[in-house]
Amino acid sequence: MATDDLKAVLRRERVPPRASLLIESMRDIGYSLQTAVSDVIDNSITAGARNIELLADTTSDVPAIGLIDDGSGMSESELLEAMRPGTRSPLEDRPDHDLGRFGLGLKTASFSQCRRLTVVTRKAGITSCAAWDLDTVAETDEWYVEFPDSTAGTPWADRLQQDGTLVVWEKLDRLVDPRNEADRRNLVRQIDETASHLELVFHRFLAGEPGLKRVSIFLNGRRLKPFDPFHSRHLATTFGDEEVFRLGDGEIRIQPVTLPHHKKVTADEWNRYAGPEGYIKNQGFYLYREKRLIIHGTWFNLARQSELTKLSRVRIDMPNGMDAEWKIDVKKASAQPPAPVRDRLRRIIEVIGAGSRRAYTSRGRKLVSDNRLPVWTRSQDKNQISYGLNPDHPAFSHFSNTLGDEQKREFARLLDLIASTIPIDTFFADVSSHPESVSTRMLDEEAFAGLVTQTYLTLKSGDLSDDDVRLMMSSAEPFRSNWKAAEEAISVLARGNEG
Ligand SMILES: Nc1ncnc2c1ncn2[C@@H]1O[C@H](COP(=O)(O)OP(=O)(O)OP(=O)(O)O)[C@@H](O)[C@H]1O
Ligand SMILES: [Mg+2]
Structure with a gap:
């Protein structure tokens, strides 16, 4: 020495x-x-x-x-x-x-x-x-x-x-x-x-x-059967642009994927791809080292796992020469992206977030604009979104017109009470954990028929033609979703009106 x-x-x-x-x-x-x-x-x-x-x-x-x-x-x-x-x-x-x-x-x-x-x-x-x-x-x-x-x-x-x-x-x-x-x-x-x-x-x-x-x-x-967490073969799965990122001598490939919406898959498929932890927990990056999955279901602290992006999964492929930079551990079960990659991943998350927000808001707008006589209204004031019952819906206005002035005010207060106590938190929790089992309750036949009659008569009393009434009702819930039954009932009413 x-x-x-x-x-x-x-x-x-x-x-x-x-x-x-x-x-x-x-x-x-x-x-x-x-x-x-x-x-x-x-x-x-x-x-x-x-x-x-x-x-x-x-x-x-x-x-x-x-x-x-x-x-x-x-x-x-x-x-x-x-x-x-x-x-x-x-x-x-x-x-x-x-x-x-x-x-x-x-x-x-x-x-x-x-x-x-x-x-x-x-x-x-x-x-x-x-x-x-x-x-x-x-x-x-x-x-x-x-x-x-x-x-x-x-x-x-x-x-x-x-x-x-x-x-x-x-x-x-x-x-x-x-x-x-x-x-x-x-x-x-x-x-x-x-x-x-x-x-x-x-x-x-x-x-x-x-x-x-x-x-x-x-x-x-x-x-054992392969379980592909991207559901790659399904036609409704969408792939973003693959990005290739050079780091030192190696190459990192990043492929964003959006899984199919629950309406596009069977209930079995929906559950299978949710995984035991569910979509929210399983969204995020899936890091593969030499094609072997190291870590998944994390945004590496660059974003929160949210309802909005729950169908987003991003595949990252890395070679085995970058282990120190990625802080791969002995168990091959954890990793952290190196600084230059973090910036790139952050931008990818921003693009994914913007895309999901667009998809959701356009769907929301469509629902409201398609429905000319909504039972529920949705209003947005700056960042505050609220839902209310529409007092102009024929079912409500017809009933209200049968009441005296004091009762009318009482009825309006009741509608406000219902709207102000929608159980948003439980609803949100249910939709995010098992959306396939959340649905609106069906009206029974009698209640539905009563509603068709009230609505029809109210609209007719406003001097609308039969065709206009049909058109309006066909775009309003709950008639739109049960249009065949509603139309039959309307035809009976129309014949009665003529006679
Ligand atoms: N099933 C096997 N067939 C052939 N060689 C093996 C097998 N398992 C282990 N070895 C040899 O034993 C060595 C030590 O394995 P070990 O898993 O302890 O370390 P490693 O694979 O080199 O690194 P790491 O700690 O990251 O797993 C390997 O490098 C390989 O040469
Ligand atoms: Mg080994």
């Missing part, structure tokens, strides 16, 4: 981490079962696997989870290196399509869920097997990887046919206490949720796309 280097230093002490303690802390960097399984699958995809099987034994005395792939497999020395926590530098350039970065995922993801990680791998006909057992590390306080003398005791080891790798998690202390039935049921539920998570995170691999080979993932033999 050059003496210059030592000048500022009095002395140096080696302070290696205590194996038994650090390895326990490595368990708590915040993985869920879903993100942990995804991290192990990343390795299989990087190793060129075309088939990956997630295996879960939730019923036996010693529950276990396995992931088996038909990728390149590893030699024994490669396996030993793979078991090393921090086997590769995060600073190193990786080939395109490598989904890894930190040289940690296999270990951190596995330890977050289990106390025993076994890897069985086969390359060029040679099978190797190694295991981390946290109980051994705790006992010895040494970073010892074990090499079992046979794979006989490892679940699913016989499933490895040609080249490929099997990762097995046993001692699932964080997932299930085998003596507890409720725990086991909970594990089954978590595994099902993990399968749905994989259908989203790896949907582009599951579907295949130009430049990306198709990968099949199975859960206990069931083939």
